[in-house]
Amino acid sequence: MSTTPAAPGDHAGRLGGRSGPSLPDLMAGATFVVLGLAFAIGGSQYDVGTALRMGSGYVPIALGGILTVLGLVIVVASFRGVDPTVANADRGPIPWQRMGLLVGAILFFGFTVGGLGLGPSLLVTTFLAALAGHGTRPGRALVIAIGLTALCLVVFVSLLQLRLPILGDWLGG
Amino acid sequence: MDGILLGLETALQPSNILICLLGVTLGTAVGVLPGIGPTATVALLLPITFEFDPVASLIMLAGIYYGAQYGGSTTAILLNLPGESSAVVTALDGHQMAKQGRAGPALATAALGSFFAGTVATVLVALFAPPLASAALEFGPADYFSIVVLGLLASIALASGSAIKALAMIVLGLLLGTIGQDQFTGVPRFTFGVRELYGGLDFVSLAVGLFGLAEIIRNLEHRINPSLVTRKVQGLWLSKEDFRRIRLPVLRGTTMGSLLGVLPGGGHVLASFTSYSLEKRISKKPQEFGKGAIEGVASPESANNAAAQTSFIPLLTLGLPAHPVMALLVGAFIIQGITPGPNVINDEPELFWGLIASFWIGNLLLVMLNLPLIGLWVRMLSVPYSVLFPAIIAFASIGCYSLGLNAWDVFAVAVAGVLGYFLIRWGCEAAPLLLGFVLGPLLEENLRRAMIISRGDPSVFVTRPISATLLALALIIVVAALLPSVRKKREVVFSGEDD
Amino acid sequence: MNRRTPLATLAVLAVTSLAACGGGDADPAAYPEDEITFVVPFSAGGPTDTVTRLIAEPMAEELGQQIVVQNVEGAGGTVAAGQVAGEDPDGYQVLMHHIGMSTAPALYPDLEYSPLEDFKTIGLVTEVPMTIVARKDFEPETLEEMVSYVKENADTVTLANAGVGAASQLCGLLIEQAVGTDLTEVPYDGTGPALTDLVGGQVDFMCDQTTNTTGQIQSGDIKGYAVTTPEPVEALPDLPTTADAGLPEVEVSVWHGLYVPAETPDEIVEKLTDALAVALADQNVIDQMADLGTTPVAEDQATPDAHTAKLEEQIDLWTPIIEDAGVTGG
Structure with a gap:
């Protein structure tokens, strides 16, 4: 790992100058608190049971509580010092758009592979994913998408004989 | 001894060698596909083996299994995509090595370590299968609970950053493991009415998201990355220094894996990461772990393969499958008209010993097949990243x-990817979460089961000798981790275990 | 990834047969024109999967088309059943399901299909007997002794099962009802782990299919008390039936049957029933089922009428038992 100074917009620094909390630690701790509470509260809808016959809620509530406490400890610690592994990490700004393209690509596949079939669904997915690359223009993305789709069809449908229709019901395949 | 000779005679028949080679090749070929782990590979290829006679089909299946495991390690090292829990650990240092241009030595270490471990473990299976199996049966639910606790605490060492964040990630993993139908009451938990979630989240989806997708998003932070490898590729083979460094870790990994693999119902899961934790703990340079330490590949890969061998012991001697792949093999036995169980050794000596001998031959073929392929795999890394990452997305x-x-x-891949990206950015590493996820159901099940069997008396965890010993070890780990941090509380320690 | 060695590519090609994908026009008279999928609601390698693969081979031969076995796991088999219920009624998607088909309505109140209304039955396939087994050092030696032992020690005896809705749990409910005591149930994630702990002596007894227990009973790793069918099992000659051993209420078998969506033309159903009959008469199928401790059903049972009657009878039997016990699948 390099030790380049934090780039502008890098979240590895402190909030509000030198005296504020370490933002990565604060965010991590807060995430754990939120998720811990979510599981604990969600788990309390289920039967807790007794120590002999633990219900469905027993373990989630206990673990959710532990996670919340751990999250709080991390939040408190974030006011005292920066986790050195984070402070020294070489991070660029969060690539929101590229991340959105990748997530969109995967979700599109999940939603449409049953209806459109493997071929069309994969074509769009790989196109969206390829667009996320630095300097990949739509034309090049299309070439990558066509190539990868063909490759995947050969590997999964011809060679591995997966039971996936190439064209789905929506396209009358 | 007669048995082993009979086995070698069976396994060395040209047709059986060929079948074994076919199995290893197919297993590797399918196992390297990102997003397809060993269990999936065996399930996909299972029907092919039904075409052969019993001995041949089981030899082929064993070959497929080894091939798939090795194929899985290859994807973990090259693309940071672990296909099963043991490969998670391989990915930690293996992928870092690959990025530093040392994919060749990483792959060679995995192959050689696996081969050595496989050889030793095969001998163990041949010599001690029955006593090991009955020893493993002594493990009751309380003991499993304690060994899982021990394993989880040891896995804090998997993270190279903050210990408390690693602990939080483990707990988050345990919580994710509770999603799905509660097998004790049948109540669906955190499924929001989606029946597809009753079976729980899929391990491969979570691993592909947390490791693969999160890593891709992370790589896209920077403008300049024409290919994955950041430094010049430095040779495909191990240097003298590498050999010296992996010698002891391979031995320790083999020992650890052989022992843990025998435990039915989850021992093999613990094998690779407890051995990694051990290496890191006894290493003079723990700070190198997670950044491309070759010991971090050698030890878990050996442990993993040794455990893969010895996990056949409960199956062969008792007919009890230790994990999902073994359950698939039971099905294969039955389809072939063989009832797996204690009678197999006596009723079908040719099959029993033939299978054991073919374990070793399978491992040998695996090395012979894969060492020449290393160059090919390494070259794959030079595929431009702008093509490689959409390919990973598609395959996954x-x-x-x-x-x-x-x-x-x-969908789980996308969610896990985004969550993983941010958590990693905030200094929380993914490996402890995945291990928590794998071990979570084991922890909860065995806790609840132990409490039912003991009629609600928690003292069962300290009155059973095995459980008490394991918990004492866990306590020692915690104390050992806490003591130095109390002492050097004010120092900013760039160390692995604590801060 | 396309730079696989030529050898590997060849090998993949060599061992995977080539089959066309996609459905065809549904002309019942011409059925089957394409490969048929048998959907199994449980994991590959399990008993139901094994039985399915056994009969799929001779049926495929009889029908002149490939049969592909697909495992769709989840929620006690209801995911697979729900999937097939929603398929085109063209006979290319066939569901294999066991006793769980009749318990699903009671276990899953919000089931989105009806076992009786959304399916046509093809015929029963096999009825796998169950066995009452115990750890090898469990005190009672016979079923009768066990019943009185269990009554006396109701608060310490542990009864293992393979999870909610599993055949072993259903059988356990029957035993509890017959004996008249509530026992401490210890659920496991499937039969394998449950048997492991039974062999290891961690739990006292359980009731499971012969497919899972025959080997261990024969080797003496577990103690067998009785089989739960009216007829004894050939592979286990020493075990009496529950009726002979004094517990006639515990009569249960894991029956398997084939289903297609309700709108499937009768002509197609007939063809499948005929192919099933041929498969069940196949000597290889009979032999392999015998190894599993089971037999194909009698010829008159492998018909839609007998199958429907069985399904109705079993739904009526299990619904009150499950509701009384308060068991739910969610």
């Missing part, structure tokens, strides 16, 4: 979808 999406035809397995 199909892989996760194909087995269960379940769109939720695909």
